Amino acid sequence: MCAYVLVAEDDIKQAGIIGRYLEHEGHVPRLVHDGWSALEEVRRKTPDLLVLDVMMPVVHGLDVCRILRRESDLPILMLTARSTEEDLLRGLDLGADDYLTKPYSPRELMARIRSLLRRADRPSTAQESPVLRAGRLTVHPLRRTVFVSGAPVECTTAEFEILAAMAAEPERVFTRAQLLGVTRGSHHYITERTIDVHVMNLRKKIEPDPRRPVHLLTVYGVGYKLAHGSGEDRHGR
Incomplete structure (x- = not known):
């Protein structure tokens, strides 16, 4: 191109x-x-x-x-x-x-x-991908748009790739290495801490209270998962 x-x-x-x-x-x-x-x-x-x-x-x-x-x-x-x-x-x-x-x-x-x-790049002639939903979160992979309770959310390319991968498999626990691979692969000077930064930024955008996340949850000692339900009665850190 x-x-x-x-x-x-x-x-x-x-x-x-x-x-x-x-x-x-x-x-x-x-x-x-x-x-x-x-x-x-x-x-x-x-x-x-x-x-x-x-x-x-x-x-x-x-x-x-x-x-x-x-x-x-x-x-x-x-x-x-x-x-x-x-x-x-x-x-x-x-x-x-x-x-x-x-x-x-x-x-x-x-x-x-x-x-x-x-x-x-997303060719306009491509077939529409299924809309991904996890609780109040909606991800349109082809349009590269994200909504929380119907409100649009602006994401960077890396943030979108992480969110789309997790929304495709709600409740699946992703390791940091797996999420790093989703964004751009593992490079010698980038550590898995970069995923923590992306997750922190995503929580600021999609969580009602980023300090008490109900959507993008930490699985201690493993990585992160996206909750399938609304999360209104759940709390993670």
């Missing part, structure tokens, strides 16, 4: 390299070199995917991610020279769909981009 990819990278040479690789794969890249320009470009013409460097001038990359997540479910792949788990989790917590630390192989970056574009 040919995609319009916005690359926000303050290193002009590095941005050019990414742009050439994208063109080689048949995509249309647009390069910007500061956070404010990234925001303006997304609002002018929404790309199919944003490659976003964390250490951006004018507006920091994490702030760009935070702002855009309030406005759009645009797939975001973040790039950073930082490699600590805390920084990785913070980016995911703000809504990034994937994370790549520098130095990285351009071929690995292209593979991540292909993966995100495949997950975001």
